Amino acid sequence: MHVIITKEQTALIAVVFLVAFASTLSKSFRDGDRRSNLRLLGLGFTSGFFAIGFYCIGFDYINRIFGAGANLFWIGFASFIGFTAHLQDQIGSNAFRVIANKLLGGVVVVLSSLIKKKDDK
Numbered sequence: 001m002h003v004i005i006t007k008e009q010t011a012l013i014a015v016v017f018l019v020a021f022a023s024t025l026s027k028s029f030r031d032g033d034r035r036s037n038l039r040l041l042g043l044g045f046t047s048g049f050f051a052i053g054f055y056c057i058g059f060d061y062i063n064r065i066f067g068a069g070a071n072l073f074w075i076g077f078a079s080f081i082g083f084t085a086h087l088q089d090q091i092g093s094n095a096f097r098v099i100a101n102k103l104l105g106g107v108v109v110v111l112s113s114l115i116k117k118k119d120d121k
Helices: 007-031 037-083 085-120
Strands: none
Touching: 007 037, 007 085, 037 085
8 A cells, every 4th residue: 555645645745845945945045054055955855854754744633633724734834844954953853752752652551551461360
């Protein structure tokens, strides 16, 4: 089974990437961060992939909340990701830490409930 189902999703992923990329470049130009073209390209690609990652993680949840307006949410979110290009390392590490803590917490709860069930028998 494929994860990307429709052509609309494929187009939205491309738009999210491009909006994050363009937002990063415009923020970098505005701030005078022109150390090298390679740095600007790297920041843009990082923003694009970061925005796509959030899209892939939150697609189902956001669509349930916003319905048809979810596409606009993702485009706006991508522009915000691009705007925070200089903080991406911090945002990424914090997001990873939160997700890892939630997953580990869930594993601990499940394992402790399994151990209690065995003890009860």
